[in-house]
Amino acid sequence: MVSEIAKKAAEKEIREELRIAAIKNAIEFGTAREGALIGRLISKFPELKSKMKEISAMAKEAVDEINGMSAAEIKKASKKYEKLFEEEKRRKIEESAEARLELKGVSGSFATRFPPEPSGYMHIGHAKVAFMEQRFAQMYGGKLFLYFDDTNPEKEKQEFVDAMKRDLAWLGIEFDREYYASDNIESLYGYAERLIESGNAYACLCDAAKLKESRLKMIGCEHRKQDTLENMRLWKEMLGRKFKENEAVLRLKAEIDSKNTAMRDPTLFRIKYSLHYRQGGRYAAWPTYSFNTPIVDSLNGVSDVIRSKEYEMTDELYYRILDLLSMGKPRIHSVARLEIANNMTSKRKLNELIKQGKIHGYDDPRLVTITALRRRGILPEAIKRLALRFGMSKTESAVSINMLLAENRKLIDPTAKRLFFVEKPFMLTVSGIPERMRKISIRLHPSTELGYRKYKLNDRFFINTADALKLKEGTRVALKDAFSVRIEKLGDGKAEGTYMKENAEERIQWVNEGNYGECSIEVIGDLLKGEAFNDESIKVSKGYVESFAANLDDGEVVQFERVGFFKVDDKNAMLFISL
Numbered sequence: 001m002v003s004e005i006a007k008k009a010a011e012k013e014i015r016e017e018l019r020i021a022a023i024k025n026a027i028e029f030g031t032a033r034e035g036a037l038i039g040r041l042i043s044k045f046p047e048l049k050s051k052m053k054e055i056s057a058m059a060k061e062a063v064d065e066i067n068g069m070s071a072a073e074i075k076k077a078s079k080k081y082e083k084l085f086e087e088e089k090r091r092k093i094e095e096s097a098e099a100r101l102e103l104k105g106v107s108g109s110f111a112t113r114f115p116p117e118p119s120g121y122m123h124i125g126h127a128k129v130a131f132m133e134q135r136f137a138q139m140y141g142g143k144l145f146l147y148f149d150d151t152n153p154e155k156e157k158q159e160f161v162d163a164m165k166r167d168l169a170w171l172g173i174e175f176d177r178e179y180y181a182s183d184n185i186e187s188l189y190g191y192a193e194r195l196i197e198s199g200n201a202y203a204c205l206c207d208a209a210k211l212k213e214s215r216l217k218m219i220g221c222e223h224r225k226q227d228t229l230e231n232m233r234l235w236k237e238m239l240g241r242k243f244k245e246n247e248a249v250l251r252l253k254a255e256i257d258s259k260n261t262a263m264r265d266p267t268l269f270r271i272k273y274s275l276h277y278r279q280g281g282r283y284a285a286w287p288t289y290s291f292n293t294p295i296v297d298s299l300n301g302v303s304d305v306i307r308s309k310e311y312e313m314t315d316e317l318y319y320r321i322l323d324l325l326s327m328g329k330p331r332i333h334s335v336a337r338l339e340i341a342n343n344m345t346s347k348r349k350l351n352e353l354i355k356q357g358k359i360h361g362y363d364d365p366r367l368v369t370i371t372a373l374r375r376r377g378i379l380p381e382a383i384k385r386l387a388l389r390f391g392m393s394k395t396e397s398a399v400s401i402n403m404l405l406a407e408n409r410k411l412i413d414p415t416a417k418r419l420f421f422v423e424k425p426f427m428l429t430v431s432g433i434p435e436r437m438r439k440i441s442i443r444l445h446p447s448t449e450l451g452y453r454k455y456k457l458n459d460r461f462f463i464n465t466a467d468a469l470k471l472k473e474g475t476r477v478a479l480k481d482a483f484s485v486r487i488e489k490l491g492d493g494k495a496e497g498t499y500m501k502e503n504a505e506e507r508i509q510w511v512n513e514g515n516y517g518e519c520s521i522e523v524i525g526d527l528l529k530g531e532a533f534n535d536e537s538i539k540v541s542k543g544y545v546e547s548f549a550a551n552l553d554d555g556e557v558v559q560f561e562r563v564g565f566f567k568v569d570d571k572n573a574m575l576f577i578s579l
């Protein structure tokens, strides 16, 4: 009889699965086909392979039903499964991401570069590009370079170069060579002069407002018509420090009326007198990113550039400069930027939050800078998995931080010690504990051999108030991994019970009054709520933890059973942050 019911339930489930598959198939291809339904079902329930005959009959019925419906009816029926279909689609993209991790048109020797500007801290978006480049360099047996794009003297600092190198080393990304844009200034001057001589660049003395207006209105200024001799004379004056900052720039003579704003006679050099962290006061004329990047790439034999989609508009300019100078052209591949939902990486906005005292600094565990992720206890491998899982997709969408945390949990779970944590402690006094039950050893991990925590128990236990609220007189409850207790008396903030030999079903976490310590946990939430700072981005609570916690190392990851994974953020303060 029981098996008959189970069989009916199973059949109902199979029919439902087949119906869902038929709807999906019909939406995707116009009509549903039996083969597709069966394939999907078998991949989900491989054990059904032995029941092909029955399955085929059921599949046929499902196909007939759905194919007999109008398009509108199918659409209506599919509404119920929208979420499921979306989830399946996302999974499919992720699963095939590794397969789609390839670059179009790669041939011959391969070299790519990671091009940070040392004007801030690396974040997860940078890491995505760096990990992809590392993977491609491995895949194509090529080289990976580290290229510091440092031609903004007022913004860049050695401190940022050092921080980036430290972050990259921590991520496990190694480079074949390291070079700096600012080491190439002399040769970049030479290329600028070639463009002036060939009539493709001119010195412009318009002020910033006029420059902006002429670009907006797509009208060339009077300097556009200057002859080569005049341009060369003004350029030499720029180099000779005859102008103040913003008084003169060198511009490319491209298309002032181009639909692509990046092509409207962009600036190639500007005057900057700030001291440069690497070059000091050696140079006054500094190239823009648009000018130095293609040239330095080409000079270093970069064959392929991977960059986020937001820069696509500048591709035309990148190629134009190399064409005008008859230099070798790398291929450019665009990829979606990795953004984390309800978070941000804008330097200006982060600095504001730091100033307001709302976050501690760039390593605040709510942030997605690399230094913050490291402090929080995220492993490089988790970041790498997230970085690579979307392949070369250009579909931009903000990803939930939970995706990263889930990857990280998979990695830390096998080695994270288990401990009990009690929030809002409630005292439970137990009488009648046999002497032999007082000495206790509890495994530090259910399946990995990590050893034991050992305690001598007294009569007084702390349990979570949330658990205590469910107790009644006469309730039987198991103190997990110790023994069971029958509740005899309940009072305000405390309870009394007696030792039980039998095992109770309901298991709760506890700490013993003879072996505990106070601790604080910080549960990290989203940095932002909508556009604004989330005032509840950190929830702090205090509680009691087993005394074994004193043996943990700073930075070690543990799992508080039923609460979650935490990292020891400050051992002396017994402060844990959530993972």
Ligand SMILES: [Zn+2]
Residues within 6 Å of the ligand: 203, 204, 205, 206, 221, 222, 223, 224
């Ligand atoms: Zn001008």
